[in-house]
Amino acid sequence: MNLLELVRLALARLGSSRLRAALTMLGVIIGVASVIALVSIGQGATSGITASLEGLGTNLLTVTPGASRSGLTRGAAGSSTTLTLDDANAIGEIETVGAVAPELTTQSLVVAGSQNTTTTIVGTTDAYLGIRNYSLWQGSFLTDAAVANSLRVAVLGATTADDLGLGADSIGTQISIGGLPFQLVGILQPKGSVGIANQDDLVLVPITAVRHHFVGGDNVRAIDVSVRSADEIPLAEAQLEQTLRARHGLTGAASNDFNIADQAQLLDTVSSITGTLTILLAGIASISLVVGGIGIMNIMLVSVRERTREIGIRKAVGARRGQILLQFLVEAVTLSVLGGIAGILLGVLVSAGIANAAGWALVLQPATLALAVGFSALVGVVFGVWPARQAAVLDPIAALRYE
Amino acid sequence: MTPPIVDLDHVWRVYRTGRVEVPALVDATLRVRPGEFVAIVGPSGSGKTTLMNVVGCLDRPTAGVYAIAGTPVANLGDDDLAALRSRTIGFVFQSFNLLPRTSALENVATPLLYQGVGRRERHTRATAVLERLGLGDRLSHEPSELSGGQQQRVAIARALVTEPALILADEPTGNLDSHSGAEVLALLRALHAAGRTILLITHDPTVAAAAGRQVHIADGRLAA
Numbered sequence: 001m002n003l004l005e006l007v008r009l010a011l012a013r014l015g016s017s018r019l020r021a022a023l024t025m026l027g028v029i030i031g032v033a034s035v036i037a038l039v040s041i042g043q044g045a046t047s048g049i050t051a052s053l054e055g056l057g058t059n060l061l062t063v064t065p066g067a068s069r070s071g072l073t074r075g076a077a078g079s080s081t082t083l084t085l086d087d088a089n090a091i092g093e094i095e096t097v098g099a100v101a102p103e104l105t106t107q108s109l110v111v112a113g114s115q116n117t118t119t120t121i122v123g124t125t126d127a128y129l130g131i132r133n134y135s136l137w138q139g140s141f142l143t144d145a146a147v148a149n150s151l152r153v154a155v156l157g158a159t160t161a162d163d164l165g166l167g168a169d170s171i172g173t174q175i176s177i178g179g180l181p182f183q184l185v186g187i188l189q190p191k192g193s194v195g196i197a198n199q200d201d202l203v204l205v206p207i208t209a210v211r212h213h214f215v216g217g218d219n220v221r222a223i224d225v226s227v228r229s230a231d232e233i234p235l236a237e238a239q240l241e242q243t244l245r246a247r248h249g250l251t252g253a254a255s256n257d258f259n260i261a262d263q264a265q266l267l268d269t270v271s272s273i274t275g276t277l278t279i280l281l282a283g284i285a286s287i288s289l290v291v292g293g294i295g296i297m298n299i300m301l302v303s304v305r306e307r308t309r310e311i312g313i314r315k316a317v318g319a320r321r322g323q324i325l326l327q328f329l330v331e332a333v334t335l336s337v338l339g340g341i342a343g344i345l346l347g348v349l350v351s352a353g354i355a356n357a358a359g360w361a362l363v364l365q366p367a368t369l370a371l372a373v374g375f376s377a378l379v380g381v382v383f384g385v386w387p388a389r390q391a392a393v394l395d396p397i398a399a400l401r402y403e
Numbered sequence: 404m405t406p407p408i409v410d411l412d413h414v415w416r417v418y419r420t421g422r423v424e425v426p427a428l429v430d431a432t433l434r435v436r437p438g439e440f441v442a443i444v445g446p447s448g449s450g451k452t453t454l455m456n457v458v459g460c461l462d463r464p465t466a467g468v469y470a471i472a473g474t475p476v477a478n479l480g481d482d483d484l485a486a487l488r489s490r491t492i493g494f495v496f497q498s499f500n501l502l503p504r505t506s507a508l509e510n511v512a513t514p515l516l517y518q519g520v521g522r523r524e525r526h527t528r529a530t531a532v533l534e535r536l537g538l539g540d541r542l543s544h545e546p547s548e549l550s551g552g553q554q555q556r557v558a559i560a561r562a563l564v565t566e567p568a569l570i571l572a573d574e575p576t577g578n579l580d581s582h583s584g585a586e587v588l589a590l591l592r593a594l595h596a597a598g599r600t601i602l603l604i605t606h607d608p609t610v611a612a613a614a615g616r617q618v619h620i621a622d623g624r625l626a627a
Contacts, residue, residue, distance in 0.1 A: 005516065
């Protein structure tokens, strides 16, 4: 009596009470489907967040000024004005650094024709585009010459351009920033948000123009640094710190008057959080798989009771204990595996629907699917073995007399 | 010389309920030779069913020696008894005991399934036996779609399909009308004529009359 015979017997049996079989399988179906959907959602969310973080910039380090101190009072981070354009130039000399873009930001009213919006004005250099992973949609970006001559030219983020009703045909027109006329030279491709920060709502102008017309002084708000390669980020960070400490005259135990933010670190933190969440969700979902298994055990126990006479007949005509055991076990496993397969289909559908709605890629790992089938088979064995044993050890005389 | 098919030698079967010992089979000695048709006749409560359980290897004697087709059953485990039943005994029950929601063909083929016979051969052999018993047009019918007489013939086909040494029939006409009952008895006689060894258990002397030899049982004791 081989496995195929047993599966055929089990399928014939399940086919004769389809509604019961379907309801029994439902527990496993829901369990497997929720495991698959939740794992897929977790992985999809992770890859979505990772992608948008990577969009911040390539191998990006951001240097910001530290907190200012007046006497014993520590001011807010970024409140000191210790970073200068010369710092930025010095950082550019470090061998592991690929590119540097200083940032000097202010808020200002921007007017184009009858439309206006208040947004962030970022004074920077031509390196900014590459470091922050922006790309141009229309026109050109800030040039070296524009920065050197503090020309009043502006490049708009996609959202800002939208707010102002500016499109491809607006390149070359005049807009007003803080009451001063600027020439619109380019519009950026939209990049999306990181958290609540919309990276597309900004106006980029030469850093020299901001200094002349809006802020004054020599300090900068931030310095974006692109490291040559990902492997060199820790080295670059150390060199950066060394360079800035030397330039700022900080020795011995004096604490840094600047901060260096590492995008890779942020990425690691986010991945570990989402990874933990995924495991948590899958853990909760697998509880429902266990509940489904108990449902199978329950039905198999009822089934053994109902089929006592049938078991007696089978034993009378020569079935050995092992054969009866195997028959009922295969029936339970068939139930759970069929449930598992249906659960996979349902889970994939749900994952695809959610991925579609959330706008991230559908992540389905074959290992997850294989694991789901394997686990549901295991559920069938674990919860099927006891009812099957009950069937196997029935006394044929009593079983035949059972009404 | 070939051994007897059934060889009960001073066999006892005693049931214990609490402290009370109830002897259901008392010092039973019976030999059924190959090709014999023997009827065990007795009223209900006489120990007929106990005798059938012991002879059918569903139960083990408390004392005495029982051998079927030369194989002593003492010291055999449950699985060995199952294998012995599978090889040597074909059961025919009063209440047919066919598998519900299972076609006549699959019912008859079931004993072969547990012998490890392949699907195709199972079906060939089951079909042949059913056709021999005049049920060739009922192969795919389920028990609920068959008359009592037809169900009992399917049960007899199931008993025959393994070519057992012994057909053990327990009140095979008990649930049938007189016409169907007569048909089943005629079938058993025909099988006997074809060389089968049959042990028939009944309370009805007219049914027992179909057999070549009658053994009476009362209060667990056999008397020729």
